[in-house]
Amino acid sequence: MSTARLEQLSKQYDGHLAVDRINLDIADGEFVVFVGPSGCGKSTTLRMIAGLERATGGEIWIDGKPANHVSPRDRDIAMVFQNYALYPHMTVAQNLSYALRLRNWSRADIDRRVTEVARSLDLAPLLHRKPSQLSGGQRQRVALGRAIIREPKLFLMDEPLSNLDAKLRVQTRAEITRLQRSLGITTIYVTHDQTEAMTMGNKIVVMNGGRIQQADTPQQLYQHPANTFVAQFIGTPPMNLLRCRLEPQDGAIVARGAGVNIPIRLESLTVLRPKIRDGEFLIGFRPEDIVMDPGAAGNGVTGSADVIEGLGHESLVSVKEGENAFIARMSPENAAPIRLGDRLSFSVNPDRLRFFSAESGEAIRVP
Amino acid sequence: MRNAPSARHGEAFLPNLSRIAGRLALAALILILCAIAVFPFYWMFVTSIRPSGQLFAYPPEMLPSANSVFSTYVTIFQDTALGTWLWNSIRVALGTAILASFIGAMMAYSLSRFRFQGRGFTEYLLLATQMFPGILLAMPMYVLFSKIGLLNSLPGLTVAYLALLVPVATSLLKTFFDGIPVALEEASLIDGASRIGTFFRITLPLSLPGLASTFLFCFIIAWDEYLFAQMFVRQPGNWTVSVGLASFSGEYVTPWDQVMTAATIVTLPAAIVFLFLQRYLVHGLTAGGVKG
Numbered sequence: 001m002s003t004a005r006l007e008q009l010s011k012q013y014d015g016h017l018a019v020d021r022i023n024l025d026i027a028d029g030e031f032v033v034f035v036g037p038s039g040c041g042k043s044t045t046l047r048m049i050a051g052l053e054r055a056t057g058g059e060i061w062i063d064g065k066p067a068n069h070v071s072p073r074d075r076d077i078a079m080v081f082q083n084y085a086l087y088p089h090m091t092v093a094q095n096l097s098y099a100l101r102l103r104n105w106s107r108a109d110i111d112r113r114v115t116e117v118a119r120s121l122d123l124a125p126l127l128h129r130k131p132s133q134l135s136g137g138q139r140q141r142v143a144l145g146r147a148i149i150r151e152p153k154l155f156l157m158d159e160p161l162s163n164l165d166a167k168l169r170v171q172t173r174a175e176i177t178r179l180q181r182s183l184g185i186t187t188i189y190v191t192h193d194q195t196e197a198m199t200m201g202n203k204i205v206v207m208n209g210g211r212i213q214q215a216d217t218p219q220q221l222y223q224h225p226a227n228t229f230v231a232q233f234i235g236t237p238p239m240n241l242l243r244c245r246l247e248p249q250d251g252a253i254v255a256r257g258a259g260v261n262i263p264i265r266l267e268s269l270t271v272l273r274p275k276i277r278d279g280e281f282l283i284g285f286r287p288e289d290i291v292m293d294p295g296a297a298g299n300g301v302t303g304s305a306d307v308i309e310g311l312g313h314e315s316l317v318s319v320k321e322g323e324n325a326f327i328a329r330m331s332p333e334n335a336a337p338i339r340l341g342d343r344l345s346f347s348v349n350p351d352r353l354r355f356f357s358a359e360s361g362e363a364i365r366v367p
Numbered sequence: 368m369r370n371a372p373s374a375r376h377g378e379a380f381l382p383n384l385s386r387i388a389g390r391l392a393l394a395a396l397i398l399i400l401c402a403i404a405v406f407p408f409y410w411m412f413v414t415s416i417r418p419s420g421q422l423f424a425y426p427p428e429m430l431p432s433a434n435s436v437f438s439t440y441v442t443i444f445q446d447t448a449l450g451t452w453l454w455n456s457i458r459v460a461l462g463t464a465i466l467a468s469f470i471g472a473m474m475a476y477s478l479s480r481f482r483f484q485g486r487g488f489t490e491y492l493l494l495a496t497q498m499f500p501g502i503l504l505a506m507p508m509y510v511l512f513s514k515i516g517l518l519n520s521l522p523g524l525t526v527a528y529l530a531l532l533v534p535v536a537t538s539l540l541k542t543f544f545d546g547i548p549v550a551l552e553e554a555s556l557i558d559g560a561s562r563i564g565t566f567f568r569i570t571l572p573l574s575l576p577g578l579a580s581t582f583l584f585c586f587i588i589a590w591d592e593y594l595f596a597q598m599f600v601r602q603p604g605n606w607t608v609s610v611g612l613a614s615f616s617g618e619y620v621t622p623w624d625q626v627m628t629a630a631t632i633v634t635l636p637a638a639i640v641f642l643f644l645q646r647y648l649v650h651g652l653t654a655g656g657v658k659g
Binding site: 050051052071072073075077078079081082083085087088089098099102103146 | 573
């Protein structure tokens with residue numbers, strides 16, 4: 001059982017900062033997912049934890065011990081690679097037992113353990129095959145088996161599902177989650193797919209430009225994104241962000257912008273006002289947090305229907321108004337009568353409104 | 368509309384015919400090329416077993432004559448030092464091939480896997496060594512070798528060959544190592560192997576085809592080499608077969624039956640090495656290890 005801790009961890013490649021002073025605590029048994037666009041530094045971070053890349057700054061602690069100068073073989077970690085990295089000249093059984101043979105396990109113990117792991121991953125009939133004789137999904141399971149066979153302190157997974165087809169990916173996703181929960185091994189998982197991140201992790205670390213944007217539970221990340229990057233990266237479709245200003249209206253204060261006219265609560269105003277310098281800010285809400293409401297004309301968001309996408313179980317309606325655009329998620333029945341160019345009005349759930357600085361993109365937390 | 372099916376049938380029939388014709392033409396071409404390649408060897412062998420009286424018969428006989436003699440294959444070892452030369456050549460060629468492959472593998476691995484100052488320049492230098500004609504290198508090497516006492520010795524000749532072949536072996540093997548996914552080595556490092564353990568357990572077994580072709584290449588070059596061997600080794604006892612073979616051509620007479628017999632014998636070791644290694648040459652061992 002083990003923990004990991006990153007302190008001011010940095011990696012510089014020829015003058016370019018790939019990972020920029022990140023701090024993170026990973027608790028025992030936690031399933032942490034690093035997610036971000038390509039080039040955000042998530043894989044580099046993972047490879048530094050594995051010991052495959054040397055950190056140019058900061059500290060890595062595994063189980064309370066400094067690990068920066070420990071070689072990969074002595075870190076007691078296991079890693080699943082994006083392209084599986086199975087040893088092509090060895091059979092499945094030899095691939096699985098490689099780490100055990102290096103540790104001088106007895107033949108009997110190796111055989112017993114290989115059989116155990118093969119059974120748990122449904123690999124028993126394939127033990128004598130070479131990797132080239134396996135399907136993508138089978139290779140993936142061998143790679144997983146090679147990682148779990150010696151019960152390491154840490155599991156590291158670098159986009160292990162990205163080479164599988166969509167159906168198999170969903171299956172394996174559940175499989176890995178189940179495996180991790182049952183083994184209870186601390187796991188760090190890297191992906192660029194936010195759905196994978198949301199469904200698998202206890203804790204999600206959103207990275208961009210070498211920095212951690214937010215590290216939190218999936219719920220928190222979805223409901224309270226720390227900035228506009230997280231708001232737009234997590235969720236399909238992303239959070240709607242509309243540009244507006246505070247303006248007085250009938251003795252109250254409203255957020256007003258192209259197609260936006262939303263009253264702001266007094267207690268929110270006291271926090272919001274000092275943080276908006278030049279008057280402009282972004283208002284954010286998820287596509288499911290607005291409801292079509294023809295009566296809401298002066299009290300919500302409005303615009304003309306631009307694109308209508310039917311997904312079967314739901315419809316996504318893109319609405320445009322001047323510089324602002326947003327997407328509404330609704331039932332296919334509600335979307336059916338809508339024609340392109342129709343004027344639509346929506347009321348917004350006031351509890352789900354989020355505010356962001358227009359300059360920095362940072363969230364402004366209001367009561 | 369009604370004609371369409373039969374028209375399609377006709378169309379399908381015609382390309383079939385032309386495809387067969389094309390195949391036949393290709394097969395014929397391959398056969399002709401093979402014959403051109405094989406004929407000198409055939410002629411070499413046939414001449415070697417022809418009684419000396421019929422060597423210059425005109426018109427030449429294509430088939431081995433009824434009274435073929437194989438005695439030259441025995442007498443040549445008694446009359447000449449061919450046995451010694453063969454043994455010298457085997458030692459030099461094997462030594463060169465083993466050392467060049469080994470040193471080349473080490474160099475190629477570091478060039479392929481590690482980033483260090485001067486890496487690009489080293490690669491450029493490796494290429495640059497191949498730009499000089501042999502004779503240009505032979506002269507300064509001769510001077511150098513005579514100063515340090517490497518002339519007239521088989522180890523000296525091996526060193527000369529290594530100087531020529533290590534850069535080639537390195538370039539050949541580097542291409543090969545570049546093709547082996549780094550992820551395999553990283554997986555092995557994480558699984559608990561050391562860097563050198565990974566090299567021997569993962570990288571080397573996967574590069575067997577590359578090693579085999581490099582070994583073969585170096586062996587054949589060293590086996591056939593004449594210029595350096597002739598310049599650097601003067602004592603007949605230390606000659607290699609290429610020099611020995613050339614010594615058969617006398618000023619007035621060349622015993623063609625002996626030359627051809629020796630030539631046939633000389634071709635054999637290279638052929639044996641090739642047959643032994645050829646199964647590694649064709650195999651793509653890395654298939655299936657990583658995706659994409």
